[in-house]
Amino acid sequence: MPRDKGFDMAGESRSLFSMRGSILGLATEFLSVHELPFLETRVPAGFPSPADDYLEKNIALQDLLVSNPTATFLMKVEGHSMKDAGIFDGDIAVVDRSVAAVHGKIVVAVVDGEFTVKRLIYRAGRCVLQGANPAFPDIEVSDCCENRVWGVVTNVIHKL
């Protein structure tokens, strides 16, 4: 008689505590020899530390720069064509693939198999990758624009 098997949403936490003591003990022993420096001290069960409420008060730079970590990647910028948009050689671009690449966004696009950063402009039904430096010409894109846009630049990390 076949058993009915679905998802493992329930019941798992029960079995967690049947962990073989010897193995966990050994592992814990290893770790105690080599406690990591930033580990908080363990609080006895049932007594939350009064400090817990303050743990999240630090400013998390990551949260400021990245709204969707799952779809966010970093890229190193090389070149000068975007200097008037505040993007300079050596900067790190924060690129979010989940943000819609609409008219006017600064995007990472693929041109000749290479990544480039440009402003995305739709002009009379045409797609233009526009630099932010008068010394550089615009790139007219003839084929489907969506396929060329890799992601949208949401922030730039610039070292002074």
Next chain:
Amino acid sequence: MFALADGNNFYASCERVFQPKLEGVPVVVLSNNDGCVVARSEEAKAIGIEMGAPEFKMRPLMRRHGVRVFSSNYTLYGDMSARMMATLSGMAPATEIYSIDECFLDYRGVKNPETLASQTREKVRRWTGLPVSIGIADTKVLAKAANRLAKMRRREIGVLQITASNREEWLRQLPVEKVWGIGRAHTARLAARNVVTALDFANHDKGEIRKTMGVVGERMAWELNGVSCVDLDEILPAKKQILCAKSFGTPLSDLADLEVALATYTDRVGEKLRAQGSVCGALQVFLLTNQFRPDQPQYTPQMTVTIPEATSYSPELIATAISLLRRMWKPGYQFRKVGVVLHDISDSVQLDLFAPSRNAEAKARLQAVVDSLDGRVRWGTMGFDESWKLRAEFRSNRWTTEISELPIARV
């Protein structure tokens, strides 16, 4: 109803995301020490490069066709897998991660499963750059079959649903050896009995299947008939990676609870690893909050670490996993899932793993692992440069986890 999302040529696709030049070019990924072919792009398959073939055997063919060859980059694959799984978990109320590139989605009560699957596929593509195929059916084995068929017959759409009314028609088109868990030995024996397609197998006498293939074989046949009865662990063959990730009945936020769960899972994968006589050279830990609850704070970190000396020793694996967990864990998040993945799996040199004399050696080695972790955390992961250099001649950059190896955008 279940859907199975499966990354197409996963390792090769990960390489492509950060190297657009590889689009349309045959790509091959090699196992550890650059030994055998472990992943191929469609183009590489088309020119006849075989899965599992030794690199030196394929070298002339690869040279002739300008194949781009890569060493395994588990740091990259682990990170991309975690991103794919996090994206998928926002598209279904429950998910079950089955391997580095496969994930079951709970489609119970879904009105238009094919539409949802298309949207899911598109979202994974947009967020991560990875192509996935999705098979939908009433059982997991049928969903896997649907996935295979989607890859064979619906390449462009990437979605295929097997329903009660089209089941026979689709299963007739699927060779029996493509059914999950049916190996070569069984295929030959079944062929002798005129069981050639998945449909033949589904219609075959269940008692006889049980006699030759055991109760697991019988359950597979039931599943192909739309009766849900398989525990996935039962059919997972020896694989290129071993994974254990379960959803909690109630979300966990406490580090101590997560440690117990992770230690248990790691012990389990360690057992599997030893049972198949293998060792692993890389270990990954990931955490998932409930992506289906946008009102709750979300945090889906992962870390992959390469172990300088391949091991299958559970305490070593557990301690490594826990040290990764402690680095990633942050208070204030409700975690729905913790998982551990063993990568870079190879045959072990025969050792008595639990001989007392080995403890000291293992301890020393573990200490070295943890030692080398210290102070090397950058953007959520760590690398062992020396070990990589030794074993991976053609490894691509760790594009997503190493600040010194980021992709370059020329502006």
